[in-house]
Amino acid sequence: MEIDGNMFGAIDIAVSGLKAYGKQMEVVSSNIANARTTDAGDGQPYRRLEAIFKAKEDGASGVEISELVRDMGDFQKILANPGDPRADADGYISMPNVQLPVELINLNIASRAYQANAAILKRYQKMVESSLELLK
């Protein structure tokens, strides 16, 4: 394991965190927007997406989203209105396996983590500035 002695190492890492959590926010918003999508293009209800975070390299490194995976959990079944063409023989409709409370917690996590990375960026700049103060 190595730590990059580069002056900009911390900036790159913090920015990679910002990017990753920005993407995570995208995933959460897709899940929320499609919470009642019964046709995700393949005739199946929408399956919620989950972002997989991966360290960019061994040691101190940034983060990236390596892939988006679909949640293969069961769809929710809700009782259809009478006459709904999407209803099955028993009168039920399959709804996406998105649970809004879970997504809202994920939203909170993503936005807090985004803030944390932004705080690191800011603080690191301050640290470097205080080093440069010593030159004076």
Add this chain to the structure above:
Amino acid sequence: MAVNFNPDVSSIFPNIEAGKAADSTEAKVNFGKAIAKSLNKVNELHDKADASIVELLSGKSQDINSVVASVAKADMSFKLLVGVRDKLVAAYKETMKMQI
């Protein structure tokens, strides 16, 4: 974007090691060259920051975070350069004030 700005001048001063005076018979150390080199690097970082801002504003890219990163790097390296310059000018003035 990986920009490696390295304030280490040992590559430019091959005959200076920590705690060891330069060998005067070796090639003469050119401080001006070192400054010019780091100036070029700072300039390069500024150009990159400039380019990323233009790309963002022209709609070519929508990656605000990369802009933030490149601007932060340009800002930090510029501050370092200004710090070194101020010190240099102060040293020059100090030398000129010396009684002969």
